[in-house]
Amino acid sequence: MEEKKNLRRQDALDYHSKGRPGKIEVVTTKETATQRDLSLAYSPGVAEPCLAIAENPEDVYKYTAKGNLVAVISNGTAVLGLGDIGPEAGKPVMEGKGLLFKIYADIDVFDIELNTKDVDEFVRTVKILEPTFGGVNLEDIKAPECFEIEDRLRKELKIPVMHDDQHGTAIISGAALLNALEIVGKNIQDAKFIVSGAGAAAISCTQMYVQLGARKENITMFDKDGVICLERTNLFGKQKDFAVPTHITMAEAIKGADVFIGLSAANVLSQDMIRSMADNPIVFAMANPTPEISYEDATAARPDIIMATGRSDYPNQVNNVLGFPFIFRGALDVRATGINEAMKMAATYALAELAKEPVPDIVNIAYNEKNLTFGRTYIIPKPMDPRLLTTVAPAVAKAAMESGLATQPIEDWEAYEQVLAKRLGQDNQLTRAIVNKAKKDPKKVVFADAESQTVLKAVQQVYDDGICEPILLGNRARIEKMIKEDRLELEGVQIIDPKADDVQPLAREFANAYYEKRKRRGVSPADAEQIMLRRTYFGAMMVETGKADCLISGLTRNYPDTVRPALQVIGRQEGIKKVSGMYILLTKKGPLFLSDTTVNFNPSVTELVEIAELTAISVESLGIKPRIALLTYSNYGTADGEDAEKMRQATAILRGKHPDWVVEGEMQAHLAFNTELVKQQYPFSDLAEEGANVLIFPNLSAANIAYNLLKEVGELEYIGPVLLGLKKPVHVLQLGSTVREIVNMVAIAVAQAQ
Numbered sequence: 001m002e003e004k005k006n007l008r009r010q011d012a013l014d015y016h017s018k019g020r021p022g023k024i025e026v027v028t029t030k031e032t033a034t035q036r037d038l039s040l041a042y043s044p045g046v047a048e049p050c051l052a053i054a055e056n057p058e059d060v061y062k063y064t065a066k067g068n069l070v071a072v073i074s075n076g077t078a079v080l081g082l083g084d085i086g087p088e089a090g091k092p093v094m095e096g097k098g099l100l101f102k103i104y105a106d107i108d109v110f111d112i113e114l115n116t117k118d119v120d121e122f123v124r125t126v127k128i129l130e131p132t133f134g135g136v137n138l139e140d141i142k143a144p145e146c147f148e149i150e151d152r153l154r155k156e157l158k159i160p161v162m163h164d165d166q167h168g169t170a171i172i173s174g175a176a177l178l179n180a181l182e183i184v185g186k187n188i189q190d191a192k193f194i195v196s197g198a199g200a201a202a203i204s205c206t207q208m209y210v211q212l213g214a215r216k217e218n219i220t221m222f223d224k225d226g227v228i229c230l231e232r233t234n235l236f237g238k239q240k241d242f243a244v245p246t247h248i249t250m251a252e253a254i255k256g257a258d259v260f261i262g263l264s265a266a267n268v269l270s271q272d273m274i275r276s277m278a279d280n281p282i283v284f285a286m287a288n289p290t291p292e293i294s295y296e297d298a299t300a301a302r303p304d305i306i307m308a309t310g311r312s313d314y315p316n317q318v319n320n321v322l323g324f325p326f327i328f329r330g331a332l333d334v335r336a337t338g339i340n341e342a343m344k345m346a347a348t349y350a351l352a353e354l355a356k357e358p359v360p361d362i363v364n365i366a367y368n369e370k371n372l373t374f375g376r377t378y379i380i381p382k383p384m385d386p387r388l389l390t391t392v393a394p395a396v397a398k399a400a401m402e403s404g405l406a407t408q409p410i411e412d413w414e415a416y417e418q419v420l421a422k423r424l425g426q427d428n429q430l431t432r433a434i435v436n437k438a439k440k441d442p443k444k445v446v447f448a449d450a451e452s453q454t455v456l457k458a459v460q461q462v463y464d465d466g467i468c469e470p471i472l473l474g475n476r477a478r479i480e481k482m483i484k485e486d487r488l489e490l491e492g493v494q495i496i497d498p499k500a501d502d503v504q505p506l507a508r509e510f511a512n513a514y515y516e517k518r519k520r521r522g523v524s525p526a527d528a529e530q531i532m533l534r535r536t537y538f539g540a541m542m543v544e545t546g547k548a549d550c551l552i553s554g555l556t557r558n559y560p561d562t563v564r565p566a567l568q569v570i571g572r573q574e575g576i577k578k579v580s581g582m583y584i585l586l587t588k589k590g591p592l593f594l595s596d597t598t599v600n601f602n603p604s605v606t607e608l609v610e611i612a613e614l615t616a617i618s619v620e621s622l623g624i625k626p627r628i629a630l631l632t633y634s635n636y637g638t639a640d641g642e643d644a645e646k647m648r649q650a651t652a653i654l655r656g657k658h659p660d661w662v663v664e665g666e667m668q669a670h671l672a673f674n675t676e677l678v679k680q681q682y683p684f685s686d687l688a689e690e691g692a693n694v695l696i697f698p699n700l701s702a703a704n705i706a707y708n709l710l711k712e713v714g715e716l717e718y719i720g721p722v723l724l725g726l727k728k729p730v731h732v733l734q735l736g737s738t739v740r741e742i743v744n745m746v747a748i749a750v751a752q753a754q
């Protein structure tokens, strides 16, 4: 099934407008519950830090958010490749940069859109904002004003300032270029460059390539008016630096070129131009959102190409998102007074080298790759690689210290890396990984409850995202009416009504097959025909006969009703005595897997062992090492009672059967996470260094209460219940599931079916 790469306009608009409009909010970091809290937070308590800062201005870093707060500032004159669309229209991009700063490097951002094109006014405004911020990320300001603005601010401010489109892009593309040249065995000194674009990004990137060894005489640059050449009278200073003597067209200049750098606009490069390039051409078409040539056209033109774009949906994403979060993290952490050449070079080489390291499982899973390895389609690390933070930020911090810009040097690098690792928001990483895995090999998913607005909206999303090929079960007229009412676009999606006349031959086929399975369990041929009119049975039979790969059901039914058809029609995996259910809770500390949350009221020791095994195998299939804790009210024999005893026995059996697994118990829930306490009191425990991620409960009440409490009070995102132990993926949605929860369930079902 071809992945639909184009997002729907309405989805993008809905994403931004739903709930609290926009993508960011301010949250408090201190207690605010009592009158005393408020007296400390504000008057009279707040006077104390004020006076301390007045006495020692550096204390502003100790008592306020300044040290972790970056301003993303734009005037909207060069928003992505959309051009001068103004400060308000640029705000979604600036909020987006803020979001990326947060999720990749835990940096807080205020986005600031300035209504001015005047350089003096811009500089003065940012200058007077300096007390608020630990750093300034200038964004999407057009050339040539961006150069003067950045130069002046760098000189006049004592905090790090970086124009991301210039230097972020230069660092990333510089690293990618070094690696691409190494792969094709070419020397940067001899490489012939064509640069499309002569603005902020293009000029700075080209300057970086010269610093890396490229020769100016090998570079020909173009803007909208054609080649940057000495004959032209409309060039600004930095462009003149790259001017060639006489006029030439891009089609002529690109013949025999080794590298094409696109930092201009959509579709300016043709397949013929790429065909005329030298052996093993390197093409970085980095205009956003639409590159200078599409990935498909470029790779079709030349099989020996190394192709990169700024987009996340193709290999080799060369985009400054790989830089700004980590560069600022390093600069803030040593309280650098600026971002200098040494820091930029350190980031470039750190990125280039990281691409050559073995790729961790979580990254392979996120991109559904078996083994990403340094080569033509992996020249630069992937943005979701957690090592970016722990590699690039320390490299930048070190360079700041060595080049004299750090005012608060780091002494213990190991401790620093641990602090960095803890900063990573892991709450969404697993969902991203599962969704990406699903997209790479989408499967047929049958939705038994398609006569539901929520289900249909979820179907729209999974269809658009290319997560699956949906099949809708239900009354055709009713479903079509709902699709129309909600203005959904589901043309081409199959709708099957098990009661419709034209479906009866298939329904009879299914009824016969069901009768064969159940004839010794009291089912008559007439019963089977009746049962097949029910959508959950019909859907389960579609999965059983291979007409679909997974079944999503249950939004309007109770749990046993929906599990029963799956058990009767599809059945349990070989050797499995009981199915069970797992909830995945996405916490800031990483995913937690809770079992059995769904099926078994009071599992026996043997059943607990099976539940733990099914859960662990499922966790492993997501590329995560399970660390299992069997929970109850007793810690390692401190209390007696039925539950304590059965959890103790189940732990012993699991440890004996799986000596390589981390299995601990019986224990109270807090002990599963409090490694300090475990170290002190139970130093023999396998959970003394790292807490548990798989939690096995003694009974359904405990599990159900735990996940519901965590979900509601912790406001956690979750996926579940994921049914374990069936031969094929069938998932039962809980009443009240949201679109997002359904999408996550579909993704996990598809990932399981692969």
Ligand SMILES: NC(=O)C1=CN([C@@H]2O[C@H](COP(=O)(O)OP(=O)(O)OC[C@H]3O[C@@H](n4cnc5c(N)ncnc54)[C@H](OP(=O)(O)O)[C@@H]3O)[C@@H](O)[C@H]2O)C=CC1
Pocket: 077, 078, 079, 080, 081, 082, 140, 141, 142, 143, 164, 165, 166, 169, 196, 197, 198, 199, 200, 201, 202, 222, 223, 224, 225, 262, 263, 264, 265, 268, 286, 287, 288, 289, 309, 310, 318, 319, 320, 321
């Ligand atoms: N992948 C990444 O990480 C990044 C990508 N970019 C992309 O680079 C592009 C430029 O951004 P930026 O430098 O900030 O903007 P600027 O406005 O500073 O520069 C744009 C440049 O592109 C030139 N240009 C526009 N249209 C064409 C065309 N049809 N043919 C040749 N040149 C053209 C402009 O020429 P003229 O002056 O004559 O109009 C100008 O030189 C955008 O598409 C942006 O998305 C930018 C930063 C990072």
Ligand SMILES: CC(=O)C(=O)O
Pocket: 079, 080, 081, 140, 164, 165, 287, 288, 310, 319, 320, 321
């Ligand atoms: C990626 C980016 O910053 C841009 O396209 O402007």
Ligand SMILES: [Mg+2]
Pocket: 080, 139, 140, 164, 165
């Ligand atoms: Mg930009």
